[in-house]
Structure formats: C-alpha cells, structure tokens
Amino acid sequence: MCGRFSLTTQKQQLEDGFGVALGEGILPPRFNIAPSQPILAVRQPEATRSETGNLPPYEAVLVRWGFIPAWVKAPEQWPLTFNIRSETAAEKRSFRNALHYHRVIIPASGFYEWQKRKNGAAQPYFIRPKHGGLIGFAGLMETWSNADGSQMDTAGILTTNAGAVLKPLHPRQPVVLMREDFAGWLDVRNNRPKDVQELLKPVMDDFFEIIPISDKINNARYLGADVQEPLAEQPQAAPDKGNSQLDLF
Template sequence: MCGRFALHPTLTEAVREFRVPRREAEAILVDNDDIRPTMPVGTVISEAGDRHVVPMRWGFLPDWYERVDGGPLLINARSETIAEKPAFRAACRARRCLIPMSGFYEWQVLGPRAKRVHWLEPAEASGGAFAGIWQQWTGPDGTTLQSCAIVTCAASDDLKHIHARLPLVIEPESYAKWLGEEGHGAARLMHPPNQGWWRVEPDRGPPRKDQLF
C-alpha cells in the first residue's frame, strides 16, 4: 500500500516529463519529505488533451459522503477491484491522474509490536509517477473539493517480504495511456513494475519534527 511518500521535484525535469505549464508546476509541485493522507498533493490531469497540475486532497471522497469525514478514509484503491467498487468505478473509467513522487515509505511488520521502516525510490532516473484516480466532491452546503486516491497492486516478488502491496507506478512512456489521451487500454498498465525497479533503503523513515531545524 502507500500511506506516506515524498516529493523532491526538479522543476525543469517535471515540466518536461509531465508536459505541464511551468507556472503550475512551480506553484504546486513543492518539496516535501513527508506527504500524508488528507494533505494536498499535486496531481497531473488531462483535459481536452491539455495537461495541468492540480492540487487535490489525498483521500478520495465518494459522492455520497455528506462530510469530508463522512466515511472511511480512502487513500488507496486496489487495482484488482477498482473497476467494480461503487466508490471508484466511475473515476477509474473517466478520471485518472498521475501523482508525481520521488519515493515512498513502507513499514515491514516484524512482530506484534515491531516494525521496520523502509524507503523505496526509483532505481533509475527514468521517471515515473503513482497511478491515481480523482473526482470533484460537492458537500451539502455547496462546498467543492477535488480529491484523489493512489492505485495499488500486488507487490513484486522481491518486495513481498516488506509488504504485500505496492503503489502502482506509471512510467513516462505510458502517461498518455493512463491519462486517457490514447483511448482505452489503461487496465493493461495495472501490474507491478519489474523486479529491481524500486531501490530499497532500510531504516530510513520520514524526518522527525525535531530533525527539521
């Protein structure tokens, strides 16, 4: 799964990789070592063939939620069932997004009260983004909020000892397919990357607050 991640963007590379306006990337894709659920995250969406960077709440809000806390916090959507779940199926078909990242943190369960944190980042500098889905939620008072979830898949064999699931990664050559710019076929992208795609650094977790200054 994915519950904490980081983004350390290089502006020029982000603009080139995602083909988004520089002013949007500069304003929204900001450096952060510890991105958590309910925080705003930068997402890349495609509208009429034009890509934009849009801030969204990490925590998908189904249409029937009357409040932002009106049900379970939906930060992940399983690739195996995303097309069937009432909360996600419409977004899966029509509102897919890319979530730029530099890597994520995962906690390996070692026992009833023991966990070991790992940092996972792309092993090569070829780029990649989390696969996401999004939608605009409207509250009873007319308040609107755009929200998203990260799609997950089964872990590759080399990482199953850390966690059974991984965030789904979309590589640059498949961005257009995931965003719907090349028609149908996004379902074929819902599989873990090849073994070795993620580089693992054990015992590296998010910075503690007392380490920030």
C-alpha cells in the same frame, strides 16, 4: 500499499516529465507526505488543447490525498481512502466513475514502507527508483461538492500485488506507470477501463531500491530531508509469517 511518499524533484523535471506547467512556488520539496494532505495530480484537461498552441498537453492540480466519491453526503463519515485496490475498482460504486472519467497520475520521488523487526518494532524503508528519476503512480480523482456549493478535489493511489522485491515488506504496492503509458492512462476520452487494465500490474523487479531509514518518518509532522538518510547497519527482520494488512477498498 502506500501510506507515505515524497516529492522532492526540481520544478523543471516535473514539467518535462509529466507534460505540465507549474506556477512559481507551488511545489517546495516535500519529504514526508501523509494522507489527508494536499498532493499534486496530473490529468487530461477537460477541453482539448490546440496542437498549434503553447500549452502543455496535461494540467496539474492540487488535491486532497484521500478519495471521496461524489455521492457521499457526509465526508467526515467516509473512511480515509488513500489507497484503492486496482483489481476491484471497476466493480465498486465508489470508484467506477473515476476509473472511467477521472484517471490521474500522482508524481513522486519515492515512497515509504514498514517491516516488523525482531524486537517487534516496525523498521521503515525508503523505496525509490534504482536509477533515479520520478515515479508516476496511477491514481483516481473525484470532486466532492457540498450542499453550500463548495467543492473539494480528492484522489487516491491505485495498488496491486507486490512484486518479488517489495513483497517481503508488504503484499501490496502502488501501481507505477511507465512514461510511455502516461498518455494511454490519462486519455479518458478514448480509453475505457478495459483498455488500460493491463497497466495495473507490479513494476519490474529491478526498478526499485530499498533503503532502511530511521524512525523519524513515523512522525507525519516531521518534514526534514534527513528522514531519508540510510541507516548505517542493516536491520534484522522478523520471520515472515505473512502480512494481512491489505487495502480495505
């Protein structure tokens, strides 16, 4: 599952890593991104870009982290859908259209997860690539239109069963796309959901490292970089009795 993440990399790294062009000042470092906030999504442009032009292959847009299907009439009555189960997305009316036509990649530097401690409190962890670099979460995007003509771009992060390294923290994890799979995932003109289904799997076990951090991350309004500082001592986890907190969609 993914309820918080960070995006703190330099603008040039993002542009090079995801094949986009970003405006000046669009991306200050963000260490504690929470659902309902604006996030960056990378998508295939609606118009085919010329092979001889200077435009990058993909475009970056700001969207609300919290997917709303286009057919919803009252978004305030729709639950905050920031995670989407990849295994059933093709079967659900809410996500079927987006999986066909509006697949996106959500850039991140790392994400956060919590594990119950012996004292009953939840110990937060920062999860990031072991060898550095950026993460590309598989996501779905939809544009919700109001009766007055206003629109809101929204997105959610696809999840899958957690791999061996992350499973002790939570049974679910975000779907992470390898860079060589970006083009196939984003190519909604030629690749149907069945063509990209094999990408919706746990990342290899040695991809992530898990860092115990302080409780500062629990406050969604706390934005300081020190939320990622490692704890001096390793916390003691409670005995594993199974974790039933799964995605709802």
